[in-house]
Amino acid sequence: xxxxxxxxxxxxxxxxxxxxxxxxxxxxxxxxxxxxxxxxxxxxxxxxxxxxxxxxxxxxxxxxxxxxxxxxxxxxxxxxxxxxxxxxxxxxxxxxxxxxxxxxxxxxxxxxxxxxxxxxxxxxxxxxxxxxxxxxxxxxxxxxxxxxxxxxxxxxxxxxxxxxxxxxxxxxxxxxxxxxxxxxxxxxxxxxxxxxxxxxxxxxxxxxxxxxxxxxxxxxxxxxxxxxxxxxxxxxxxxxxxxxxxxxxxxxxxxxxxxxxxxxxxxxxxxxxxxxxxxxxxxxxxxxxxxxxxxxxxxxxxxxxxxxxxxxxxxxxxxxxxxxxxxxxxxxxxxxxxxxxxxxxxxxxxxxxxxxxxxxxxxxxxxxxxxxxxxxxxxxxxxxxxxxxxxxxxxxxxxxxxxxxxxxxxxxxxxxx
Numbered sequence: 001x002x003x004x005x006x007x008x009x010x011x012x013x014x015x016x017x018x019x020x021x022x023x024x025x026x027x028x029x030x031x032x033x034x035x036x037x038x039x040x041x042x043x044x045x046x047x048x049x050x051x052x053x054x055x056x057x058x059x060x061x062x063x064x065x066x067x068x069x070x071x072x073x074x075x076x077x078x079x080x081x082x083x084x085x086x087x088x089x090x091x092x093x094x095x096x097x098x099x100x101x102x103x104x105x106x107x108x109x110x111x112x113x114x115x116x117x118x119x120x121x122x123x124x125x126x127x128x129x130x131x132x133x134x135x136x137x138x139x140x141x142x143x144x145x146x147x148x149x150x151x152x153x154x155x156x157x158x159x160x161x162x163x164x165x166x167x168x169x170x171x172x173x174x175x176x177x178x179x180x181x182x183x184x185x186x187x188x189x190x191x192x193x194x195x196x197x198x199x200x201x202x203x204x205x206x207x208x209x210x211x212x213x214x215x216x217x218x219x220x221x222x223x224x225x226x227x228x229x230x231x232x233x234x235x236x237x238x239x240x241x242x243x244x245x246x247x248x249x250x251x252x253x254x255x256x257x258x259x260x261x262x263x264x265x266x267x268x269x270x271x272x273x274x275x276x277x278x279x280x281x282x283x284x285x286x287x288x289x290x291x292x293x294x295x296x297x298x299x300x301x302x303x304x305x306x307x308x309x310x311x312x313x314x315x316x317x318x319x320x321x322x323x324x325x326x327x328x329x330x331x332x333x334x335x336x337x338x339x340x341x342x343x344x345x346x347x348x349x350x351x352x353x354x355x356x357x358x359x360x361x362x363x364x365x366x367x368x369x370x371x372x373x374x375x376x377x378x379x380x381x382x383x384x385x386x387x388x389x390x391x392x393x394x395x396x397x398x399x400x401x402x403x404x405x406x407x408x409x410x411x412x413x414x415x416x417x
Contacts, residue, residue: 004106006099006103008037008039008043009038009043009044009046009103010047010103010107011037011107012034012037012047013034013047013048013050013051013054014081014082014085014107015030015033015034016030016031016034017055017081017084017085019033019034020051020055020317020318021076021317021318025314026312027052027312027314030314031048034047035047049093050085050089052158053088053089053092053093054084054085054088055313055316056092056134056158056313057088057091057092058084058137058313058317059134059135059137060130060131060134060135061083061084061087061130062075062080063135064123064130065083065119065123067123068119068122068123077112078107078108079112079115079116082104082105082107082108082112082116083116083119086100086101086116086120087123090120090124091128092130097124100120104120132156133149133152133153133155133156134156136148136151136152136316137316137317139320140306140316143355143356147355147394147396149396150396151394151395151396151406153396153399154310154394154397154403155309155310155313157310158311159215159310159311159403159404160189160190161189161193161194161196162187162188162189162213162215162216163178163180163187163188163212163213163214164186164187164213164214164242165186165187165211166211166249166275166276167210167249168185168186168249169185170210171186171188174201174210175188177200178190178199178200178201183216183380183381183398183401184223184380186219187380188211189216189401189402196213203275204273205269205272205273207273208273208275209273209274209275211274212241212273212274215308215404215405216380216404216405217393217406218242218243218353219243219246220351220380220391220393220407221298221300221407221409222243222246222247222298222349223246223378224349224378224391224409225252225298225349226250228247228250228251228252230252231295231296232252232255232296233247233252233254233255233294233295233297234255234257234290234296234297234298234341235255235256235278235298235300236257236285236299236338237259237285237301237302237334238256238257238264238267238300239256239264239267240263240270241256241267241270242270243298243300244256244278245270245274245276247298248271248277248278254279255278255281255290256279256280257280257281257282257283258280258282259282259284260282261282264280264282285334285337286334286337293341293342293343293346295343295346296346296347296348296349297338297342297346297347297349298349298351299334299335299338299349299351300352301334301350301351302334303327303331303353303354304319304323304324304327304354304356304359305319305353305354306319306354306356307353307393307394307395307405307407309395309406310403310405324356324358324359325358327354327359328358328359328362331352331363332366335350335367339367339368339369339412339414343414344416345413345414345415345416346413346414347412347413348369348411348412348413348414349409349410350363350364350367350409350410350412351407351408351409351410352407352408353405353407354406359408360408361388361392364388364410367410367412369412369413370412370413370415371388371411372411372412372413373388373389373411374389374390374391374410374411379391380398382397383397383398388410389410390408390409390410391409392408393407
């Protein structure tokens, strides 16, 4: 019997969902094995969209499923997973019910198929809907406290496409040419779903690139170092390189260090594409010994990345206190190394794309350097520093303009000898 069109995309989505929820894989890790049997680019995009929306709305989808069953299905039951995918398609992607059934039920067999058909049919009604914003898992809501409701409001939709320009003075012309809007000099925001490589200004590996993809919040740490004027800066944990490109464009003499060969390869490709230069070093930041100290160090530290939950909703379900505690230990070590690599009078900027206070505010309180408070005039309109002179962003901010990722950023200056 011929399989229904689109079944491979649904099977891949189910495999990715299982990898995230059962094994704790990232979506990026799950994609490779799951998408091998999916041939077309549209079907791959569909699989990603299905699992992304399922993870984004998982708590609410489970509540609907439980409302339609006499006895709750186990959390890891295959029938529950398939129903999650089916409801996400119907309620979030607008897939017709007959197509959802035709491509969903073949993922099951026997009794679970009849059960899933019955549950889905009972929920296929005009008055069945999802709330205005996703419900966060209980543990996540508890960690984020008073910020949780606002953050959840910023998770209802996947994020737009943000570009950082090589030449900030050309912001208005590029916004016009690309049909986007700008929230800061050197920034252009476009609708999501565009094929990046086809946009004007992408360039090639041989040069000519006028911009690179980078969330607005991710561009702020390098912005806070200002113009380099030929001074030296170390981009610690640099790959895949957005901040290295920024620093080079701002006139810094950049050394970019990362332990990952693959990610450094991406950084080098982007340097070539944008006609920018930096010295790249593959090494462990905790062991590498520089030949000289630097005028500035930018430490975008490894973290749980919960601030990227708009585009990576898997973090809502696989990150807990164990992972947070592991990253904070590494962050303290890296902060100590970064401070030791600074010249007297040099500037350190610390950033994490995390919404966890343990990785942000708690780490900043332990740094033994002179504060370099961030001021409102350095930030895009609508963002404000904290009373301590730090910056905390989250997906609930700038919602009318399309939102931004969650980051914590702090800045210090090393005392002169």
